[in-house]
Amino acid sequence: MSNTTVKPEQGSKLSLRAGKLPKGATWMVAIGSIIVAIVLGMLMTGGFNIPLIALLAGVLNFIVLYAWSRTVEGKRKATDRVATTLVTSSFVIALIPLISLLWMTLVRGGPVILESPTVLSRTMEGMKGIYDQDYVAGEGELLGGFYHSIIGTVLITLAACIISIPIGVFTAIYLVEYAGRNTLGKAITFLVDVMTGIPSIVAGLFAFALFGTFLTLVDPGGIGSAKMGISAAVALSVLMVPIVVRNTEEILRLVPMDLREATYALGVPKWKTIVRIVLPTAISGILSGITIAIARVIGETAPIMVTAGFARNLNWDLFGGWMSTLPTFIYDSQMRPTSPGVAAAASSDRAWAAALVLIVLVMVLNLIARLLAKYLAPKGAR
Amino acid sequence: MATSAPAKSEPTAQSRPVVRIGDRVFSALTLAAGILILLTLAGVAIFLLIQSWPVIGAQTTDPEQITGGGFFKYVWPLILGTLISAVIALIVATPFALGIALFTSHMSPRRLAPFLGYTIDLLAAIPSVVYGLWGLALAGNLVPVYRWLAENLGWIPIFAPDAEGTVSQTGRTMLTASLVLAIMILPIITSLVREVFLQTPRLQEEAALALGATRWEMIRMAVLPFGASGISSAIMLGLGRALGETMAVAMILSSGAFTWSLVVTGNQTIASEIAQNFPEAAGLRLSELISIGLVLFVITLLVNMAARAIVARTTVKGN
Structure with missing residues (x-):
């Protein structure tokens, strides 16, 4: 292989430089093709x-x-150029749905929020189809809104955080600091991996079945009352815990062993080392991982649908009655409009406005996660 | 201290082992959290089983009570529908995922790479219900394509028109739902594959380039063979995600009886069947939906374990 001489490419006549397309040839061809395609298409x-x-x-x-x-560069270079173009265009094509989706949410949700900002402060309690028909006919303002869903989203997500952050962080500490390479540690790592793959709707069914089973023990007909905010929070926790464990574990493993050994040498107990040295060193990464987990579960729809139902009124009580969250509000408005038919547009408007709020929320959370990771990072940890 | 598992950093040569309350409590707490995770996973199976018990009872005594006249008659079309949608999503998403991963890991300008990765992560951050909303709004645009497919390729069962010789008028078909599903699983596969590609030994890449390989030849000879098993496990994980994804199908697909054709109304997936019927379900119907949830759980569990097994096999080989 090392001794075979490379055949001179066609047309190069044994010069040291093989034939080469002019700089920017790819762009020239691309722009040319687009122009010709427009003409041909017309x-x-x-x-x-x-x-x-x-x-x-x-x-x-x-x-x-x-x-x-x-013709100019030979077969190998030609294949290379085509492959490069293919790979690049796959990236560009993948951006189309992203841009289209963000644009559409902005265009359809933005005007609704600007023209009827009350959607942010009203609930769907007492909404009637006739109001929507008036709105679509241009005779009334857009009534109703998703204030109750914003509150529901915040409450359920907070409850899910309270459940899953301690479990997730403690499990990660166990895996990194205590488990070593024992069987239980391996089993937990494996099951956390498996848990990441649980379909979100199954997590919801689990939470419903869990509360349903215990509530039927108290009251044989009580399975329906398992639909409440706390079931939804448990369902979200099932989805959130593995993400928290994974992110925290990854960060804890990055904490240098020297730090731990230095404190042990000073006679500091292990738990104090973890609480005072390891966790503070890793805190930025842990918080950023938790924020990412929140951003992931805050947009979940399916588990909320089966655990918290679709409330139309404001409900602050996590332990009784249906609740609404932004994702379930979007689904419910779009699929079961208040006034079916022509005036379904009103429900659709509310759904897009809620979608815009939800996307902004998720983006802000992702941004916070990035900033946390960047600015809270311990100095000299790079 | 002896109670907590001795970590490698533990000083062993202590003259008198000190047992501190704080250590005991803390290690017990972390252990409890770990065990709670084991219990949760077992709990998922147990509680789903408890709640689907009435279906098993009905199946043995009087299968006619169950929707579709028997549990297996009910669940088979749903499993098929779930698999079809997931497989189409994979077929569409995988080439793009490989392309994007190659682009961000080996072809894009180095300075742009993190930004491009972030853009693809944005796709993953968007909530599934918004994808559903978006897909629903755009589904109608695909009708001319489906009409063309039915007219020209109608002899292939998957593009066959319905009994009246037409295709869906709203575009809310299995193919539309699967395409949206493909967009949703794209970022997951991409990020996994990209990690694998980035791990290709630099020396091998540079050796290939030094021998005069073009960039594509380098990728084909060094990057792709190295990442082969990583790619297959990423695809499996994508499959697991596609199987369990609910909202795209529940919102976009106008569901109905099972059909092989992808361009007409009909077909249904497990997750979407649960989502659409759960709010109104009670009694035996509730148990039915929970029992198909259990079936979905088992399927995704198997797929995910297979994916992990592939990863585990490679890491041993790679080192």
């Missing part, structure tokens, strides 16, 4: 059919690029 359909033009441009781009590169 000739074929007589209109401006974007999907067709995109398809034509793509195919054209590959053919031209390959043919040109093949």
